[in-house]
Amino acid sequence: MTACIVGWAHTPFGKLDAETVESLIVRVASEALDHAGIGPEDVDEVVLGHFNGGFSPQDFTASLVFQASDKFRFKPATRVENACATGSAAVHQAIKTIEAKRARTVLVVGVEQMTRTPGPEIGNILLKASYLPEDGGTPGGFAGVFGKIAGLYFQRHGDQSDALAMIAAKNHRNGVDNPYAQMRKDLGFEFCRTESDKNPYVAGPLKRTDCSLVSDGAAALVIADTETALRMKRAVAFRATAHAQDFLPMSKRDIVRFEGCAEAWRRALDQAGIQLSDLSFVETHDCFTIAELIEYEAMGLTPPGQGAVAVKEGWTNRDGKLPVNPSGGLKAKGHPIGATGVSMHALSAMQLCEEAGGIQVRNPKLGGIFNMGGAAVANYVSVLERIK
Numbered sequence: 001m002t003a004c005i006v007g008w009a010h011t012p013f014g015k016l017d018a019e020t021v022e023s024l025i026v027r028v029a030s031e032a033l034d035h036a037g038i039g040p041e042d043v044d045e046v047v048l049g050h051f052n053g054g055f056s057p058q059d060f061t062a063s064l065v066f067q068a069s070d071k072f073r074f075k076p077a078t079r080v081e082n083a084c085a086t087g088s089a090a091v092h093q094a095i096k097t098i099e100a101k102r103a104r105t106v107l108v109v110g111v112e113q114m115t116r117t118p119g120p121e122i123g124n125i126l127l128k129a130s131y132l133p134e135d136g137g138t139p140g141g142f143a144g145v146f147g148k149i150a151g152l153y154f155q156r157h158g159d160q161s162d163a164l165a166m167i168a169a170k171n172h173r174n175g176v177d178n179p180y181a182q183m184r185k186d187l188g189f190e191f192c193r194t195e196s197d198k199n200p201y202v203a204g205p206l207k208r209t210d211c212s213l214v215s216d217g218a219a220a221l222v223i224a225d226t227e228t229a230l231r232m233k234r235a236v237a238f239r240a241t242a243h244a245q246d247f248l249p250m251s252k253r254d255i256v257r258f259e260g261c262a263e264a265w266r267r268a269l270d271q272a273g274i275q276l277s278d279l280s281f282v283e284t285h286d287c288f289t290i291a292e293l294i295e296y297e298a299m300g301l302t303p304p305g306q307g308a309v310a311v312k313e314g315w316t317n318r319d320g321k322l323p324v325n326p327s328g329g330l331k332a333k334g335h336p337i338g339a340t341g342v343s344m345h346a347l348s349a350m351q352l353c354e355e356a357g358g359i360q361v362r363n364p365k366l367g368g369i370f371n372m373g374g375a376a377v378a379n380y381v382s383v384l385e386r387i388k
């Protein structure tokens with residue numbers, strides 16, 4: 001255990017018309033430092049996660065963190081990007097810098113403002129995170145890519161419409177209690193299961209309620225080496241981190257198996273010296289409900305092709321044997337690309353410090369996070385444990 005989360009900040013996610021990328025960054029940077037009880041002078045390095053696709057006219061954004069305080073001037077600051085896993089890429093980069101002993105305290109910020117971009121353009125920008133020679137013409141943006149994956153899964157393992165609707169309903173139900181969530185409405189299984197004007201098919205077997213949201217928002221973390229962290233108010237340690245990057249073309253992989261996700265989980269659990277069943281909860285990348293279903297299998301909760309059992313038996317409910325996405329996930333909380341991975345870590349740290357309010361799981365000891373870029377291309381797992 002070499003690095004710990006010692007402070008965090010999180011804006012509500014949603015359509016934040018009064019904010020800009022800059023104001024979001026400044027807000028969470030300042031709030032995270034306050035939460036950790038330190039000032040900008042105590043930060044050795046800054047890492048910013050912001051998607052590379054062009055939602056924002058300002059694309060050179062690392063130094064925007066310095067707008068929070070002149071005291072940041074001349075500190076190293078870098079923007080990192082790895083598609084929808086950009087937030088975790090930033091978090092893991094901070095840990096590597098600390099492990100290399102080039103910094104004791106790193107400020108990590110994740111940000112995105114997507115809702116100012118018109119709908120069809122959003123789909124095209126997101127598609128840049130797919131393999132363009134193969135998927136460039138996919139209708140429906142990334143929903144089209146996951147619609148294909150869902151169709152292939154249904155062909156191999158049978159129609160999963162009930163399970164997908166149960167995942168959607170679970171995550172929407174959880175989101176009701178999350179003050180940061182974009183949609184705080186209990187849509188219910190019947191609404192999510194049934195095609196309607198309000199819930200049309202978007203791509204393949206995926207309906208609107210199978211898709212994550214288009215969102216604005218930001219989150220930040222202060223990460224410190226363990227020695228520094230133990231002198232602070234709270235310390236949530238990284239018991240393990242793993243990053244497994246896969247091929248970009250889906251045709252080079254068995255796309256219904258998310259092998260990179262499985263590899264990242266295997267490495268992280270091994271490094272942590274634990275079994276999946278030792279985790280108290282998981283925040284996983286439900287960009288589409290089919291992704292959460294396949295991730296149940298990739299993390300080892302069920303054998304391949306049987307992910308539906310986990311949701312049908314209630315294992316992944318907030319009071320189940322492994323709560324998955326107690327925050328409401330990307331489905332209800334929202335998915336501002338560059339902020340998502342940072343948000344997953346912030347909310348997991350809140351859970352472990354028992355500061356998660358209405359979404360608190362019972363008696364948490366260890367939390368797992370899976371954040372994914374593209375169709376299981378960039379795969380990041382973190383295992384967190386509170387040590388102070």
Ligand SMILES: CC(=O)SCCNC(=O)CCNC(=O)[C@H](O)C(C)(C)COP(=O)(O)OP(=O)(O)OC[C@H]1O[C@@H](n2cnc3c(N)ncnc32)[C@H](O)[C@@H]1OP(=O)(O)O
Nearest residue numbers: 084119126142143208209211212213214287372373374375
């Ligand atoms: C690896 C990865 O992470 S890839 C993931 C990258 N992210 C994405 O691809 C985003 C996917 N989501 C989307 O593109 C959009 O949310 C869509 C296409 C599913 C829906 O967008 P639109 O059809 O334009 O919906 P629109 O914004 O007009 O909203 C219409 C209604 O649906 C609701 N709505 C919109 N999106 C969703 C959603 N994903 N889930 C549930 N309800 C939704 C709105 O709140 C609104 O409700 P109201 O009529 O009660 O006010």
